[in-house]
């Protein structure tokens with residue numbers, strides 16, 4: 001077997017889905033290629049183009065070395081979107097190497113603790129397709145046929161909602177989505193707490209009035225009543241609240257027996273996270289906004305959070321594995337943040353299989369009509385089964401990818 005896998009081409013495509021799914025493709029001699037996905041971000045494709053000449057001709061077996069080089073070349077910039085691009089390249093290298101060596105990615109990453117990976121369904125506010133561009137502005141995807149594709153302003157306090165919204169999600173919408181997902185076999189669900197209410201509020205400060213908490217509680221109670229105690233329930237706050245308001249919310253939600261309460265305060269407010277964690281009954285989860293192992297260490301040590309939620313399309317598999325060991329040594333589990341399409345989701349599943357302290361992998365694709373058509377339906381009754389197929393074990397349907405490719409972007 002030829003141990004060297006020199007790659008000759010790096011290309012990408014962007015699909016317009018619930019978010020921009022940016023797929024990285026790396027070709028090697030002999031017709032082999034690997035696919036990875038990078039977390040969206042403004043300027044991402046330009047960064048991929050800038051990084052291309054730094055990696056062409058490298059040996060795909062030298063993944064740690066390549067990642068270190070790319071991070072070294074971008075260290076003068078803030079990690080952010082540069083790390084997204086590097087994570088997409090890293091993932092494509094794992095897929096390519098697996099295909100070249102005829103091994104599944106999970107085996108290259110050290111072997112598996114589990115043969116199938118538990119997925120939790122993110123249900124937002126129980127709504128239908130919610131699509132946002134790279135700067136979190138609401139959009140109507142071009143393929144819906146809607147004529148006006150101009151972004152509508154969204155409220156950041158009420159995650160992703162148009163401030164002009166006058167229709168508020170009724171408890172039945174939460175209940176119906178919960179039933180649908182439980183019937184599909186999911187054993188864990190997540191809903192948003194930061195939804196608009198008809199109650200007067202300030203759209204910029206971080207306050208929560210008791211009436212607003214009761215409005216959210218009514219909807220989450222409907223979910224818990226529908227799914228019973230056998231399905232786990234988590235709640236996301238998207239970094240919105242001030243410390244005392246977050247504590248009041250967390251205490252009010254205590255009756256729901258939550259798996260976790262996610263991002264109640266801004267992600268950089270590490271000491272405030274500790275205050276909230278020490279004041280509410282459920283674990284606080286955070287981590288999707290962080291990039292560096294030193295930042296995660298602060299969350300564990302100073303923040304005292306009981307659950308870390310890193311994103312593999314941001315930090316890559318190698319750092320995720322390192323973080324897993326760090327967290328495990330501090331008796332902490334990982335729940336994996338994920339808003340990617342099927343390629344990123346399957347890659348995350350391979351990584352999740354190889355770490356001991358894994359809790360659940362996020363999935364946002366329920367409202368994307370082509371999620372299961374891009375490379376086969378990866379999720380079976382709430383789990384992603386992993387096989388011995390080389391690389392990621394998936395084949396991209398290029399016709400489907402082309403149909404939903406974002407206008408104006410390169411397509412491989």
Ligand SMILES: [Mg+2]
Pocket residue numbers: 236238262263288
């Ligand atoms: Mg979140």
